[in-house]
Amino acid sequence: MNWTLALPEIALAVSGMAILLFGVLRKEESGFLASMLAIGALLLAGVLMTATGAGHAYDGQFVVDPFSVALKLLILAGAILGVALSVDYNRAEGIGRFEFPVLIVMATVGMMVMVSAANLMTLYLGLELQSLSIYVLAAFARENLRSAEAGLKYFVLGALASGLLLYGMTLVYGFTGTMDFARIATGLADPMQVSAGLIVGVVFILAGLAFKISAVPFHMWTPDVYEGAPTPVTAFLSTAPKVAAMGLLLRVMIGPFGHLLAQWQGLVVLVSIASMLLGALGAIGQRNIKRLMAYSSIGHMGYALIGLAAGTVSGVRGVLVYLAVYIFMSAGAFAVILAMRRGGRAVEGIADLAGLGRSDPALAMLMSVFMFSMAGIPPLSGFFGKLYVFLAAVQSGMWTLAIIGVLTSVVGAYYYVRIIKVMYFDAGETGFAVRPATLSIVAAGSGLVTLLFALFAAPVVAMAEAAARALLG
Amino acid sequence: MIATAAFYVFAAVLLGSAALVVSARNPVHSVLFLILAFFNAAGLFLLAGAEFLAMILVIVYVGAVAVLFLFVVMMLDIDFTRMREGIQRYAPVGATVGVILLVELASVFGSWQLLPQSASLRGAVAPGAVSNTAALGDLLYTHNVLLFQLAGLVLLVAMIGAIVLTLRARKASRRQDISRQVAQRVEDTLVLVKVGLGAAVTEAEFQRPLPEPAVAAAEPHGGGHGHGGTHAAEVR
Numbered sequence: 085m086n087w088t089l090a091l092p093e094i095a096l097a098v099s100g101m102a103i104l105l106f107g108v109l110r111k112e113e114s115g116f117l118a119s120m121l122a123i124g125a126l127l128l129a130g131v132l133m134t135a136t137g138a139g140h141a142y143d144g145q146f147v148v149d150p151f152s153v154a155l156k157l158l159i160l161a162g163a164i165l166g167v168a169l170s171v172d173y174n175r176a177e178g179i180g181r182f183e184f185p186v187l188i189v190m191a192t193v194g195m196m197v198m199v200s201a202a203n204l205m206t207l208y209l210g211l212e213l214q215s216l217s218i219y220v221l222a223a224f225a226r227e228n229l230r231s232a233e234a235g236l237k238y239f240v241l242g243a244l245a246s247g248l249l250l251y252g253m254t255l256v257y258g259f260t261g262t263m264d265f266a267r268i269a270t271g272l273a274d275p276m277q278v279s280a281g282l283i284v285g286v287v288f289i290l291a292g293l294a295f296k297i298s299a300v301p302f303h304m305w306t307p308d309v310y311e312g313a314p315t316p317v318t319a320f321l322s323t324a325p326k327v328a329a330m331g332l333l334l335r336v337m338i339g340p341f342g343h344l345l346a347q348w349q350g351l352v353v354l355v356s357i358a359s360m361l362l363g364a365l366g367a368i369g370q371r372n373i374k375r376l377m378a379y380s381s382i383g384h385m386g387y388a389l390i391g392l393a394a395g396t397v398s399g400v401r402g403v404l405v406y407l408a409v410y411i412f413m414s415a416g417a418f419a420v421i422l423a424m425r426r427g428g429r430a431v432e433g434i435a436d437l438a439g440l441g442r443s444d445p446a447l448a449m450l451m452s453v454f455m456f457s458m459a460g461i462p463p464l465s466g467f468f469g470k471l472y473v474f475l476a477a478v479q480s481g482m483w484t485l486a487i488i489g490v491l492t493s494v495v496g497a498y499y500y501v502r503i504i505k506v507m508y509f510d511a512g513e514t515g516f517a518v519r520p521a522t523l524s525i526v527a528a529g530s531g532l533v534t535l536l537f538a539l540f541a542a543p544v545v546a547m548a549e550a551a552a553r554a555l556l557g
Numbered sequence: 558m559i560a561t562a563a564f565y566v567f568a569a570v571l572l573g574s575a576a577l578v579v580s581a582r583n584p585v586h587s588v589l590f591l592i593l594a595f596f597n598a599a600g601l602f603l604l605a606g607a608e609f610l611a612m613i614l615v616i617v618y619v620g621a622v623a624v625l626f627l628f629v630v631m632m633l634d635i636d637f638t639r640m641r642e643g644i645q646r647y648a649p650v651g652a653t654v655g656v657i658l659l660v661e662l663a664s665v666f667g668s669w670q671l672l673p674q675s676a677s678l679r680g681a682v683a684p685g686a687v688s689n690t691a692a693l694g695d696l697l698y699t700h701n702v703l704l705f706q707l708a709g710l711v712l713l714v715a716m717i718g719a720i721v722l723t724l725r726a727r728k729a730s731r732r733q734d735i736s737r738q739v740a741q742r743v744e745d746t747l748v749l750v751k752v753g754l755g756a757a758v759t760e761a762e763f764q765r766p767l768p769e770p771a772v773a774a775a776e777p778h779g780g781g782h783g784h785g786g787t788h789a790a791e792v793r
Contacts, residue, residue, distance in 0.1 A: 177666070187718075
């Protein structure tokens, strides 16, 4: 058995437990040190990933291929950004405990297992490990009523989604007799084997996973959890877990259920259109920037789903490029949101950004880059993300999806540009408190990636293409 | 022959102790008979070749569940005679439910048709030459080791979560630190002050300030310091 294929996950889990022990044994507050160790562990996992080969392991329950490697790199990047963003905020808010980075590390292990799943049971355990860690993180500021409410709400609705997913999995297991992705795929190659019960199972699995990427109609939790959870958790929630859940959705739908494309395609198209519309329209009336980001993320997942709906190599490539672009835009925007502190506490209103163009031109400039990029203005990275998914839709003849996508982008541009207008043209209060170095570094780094994506788009797209070929191959 | 005899012994004791569980007047006796019933059921499992189930029954049900029952019965002050008062009132309803259940079971088992090979299939509980336990262990720790470890991680995260969300460092708790008490030396707690003949000890002569009353009360009065003679003793 080739157990070394899971070496990055094993190393990450062991270092997570080591950090936990370190934090428990060390008497004084060790949030900062634990965070640094967590970043080190995540980097170590990234290095180990380049050293491991490819193939199946653990009785075919675990697979490493270019697709999983590409997604794991994105997940690790998202997790590192998440930990980096949390350090100063947590200390300022008095929640700088060492369990925070430990939980992020554990969630990352779960996410890496999710995208490497080659069996329904592996899928479920990875998903639960990730979700359970994030439920706790959402309620991490336990003295804060809204944070506790966010954690509870996410937990209850997440348990419901897990129930839907498990029900779908039992149906699929009952009708195919196996949990193994490859064996399900070969079993379903014969159209005579496809029964109504199996389709119901696939729909339930799709619903359970749609909840995790907060696609309409399973999005209800998103604005409340985004608003209530501590901001670094929201930042983390909108990057790595989205990548993992989307990767899992791609792997499950294209892998074992690839032969049922005709059956689930319409459903994904519907979910995608609904998400794009709600993301564009729901955000317009928002005053809280975290709620606005929640609707924005619903919309972005709608765009990414266009690639899945296409179900082709170029579609999967489009989703991967979109995710790669999205985590940096999102992390950067949240770095700016985290810098919004005034009078010793965080402010979250969009109106609080007024006058930022004069009081802090660098921060305002970075936020403009992220907002323009999310709106999909060339030559920023968000444009390329949208370009590749729309391209895939057009190539598969799904003109409706592409047209609706372009139209909702135009509507969405309104509220992104409104933030820029507030920053530069509205008279506002005095500037924000001096921002910590970590936020500046994350914001500037993400800003550079977003701004200069066109320069290194070719290798990213090539990598996404290789990953997509591995999945569909 | 011996197996048949053992089966009847186990079965008879099982039924007898199960009846006593519900009819014993003393609840503690009920729990003890329950434990006896579990042991005999485990014996029956052993006879059927399911040694893993037998072990689990003893470990989980006798080791944990029955002991828990015992604790509950002993700790909660439940008046069992009052609980039995309504037994005559509820007996008709209970009997009706029981009869319906019996009729249903009879109708199911009356039409039940056994496969001709069922006897031989039942005999092959263990797959191949390995025992039950080895087969389960193989499944759990070899084929599904990844899932097993992941489940362990999920439980760890649940534990971390429970602690993170509920544990509060209580300032008011008075912890007894044995090692600190043992490591106390006389010089740490006792100040010897020479008192002149006929003179009193004034507060200025103490080398350390007096401890706060609350803290002083929290300190255990151990460590073997005495009051006596002409020495004024100060308990730190």
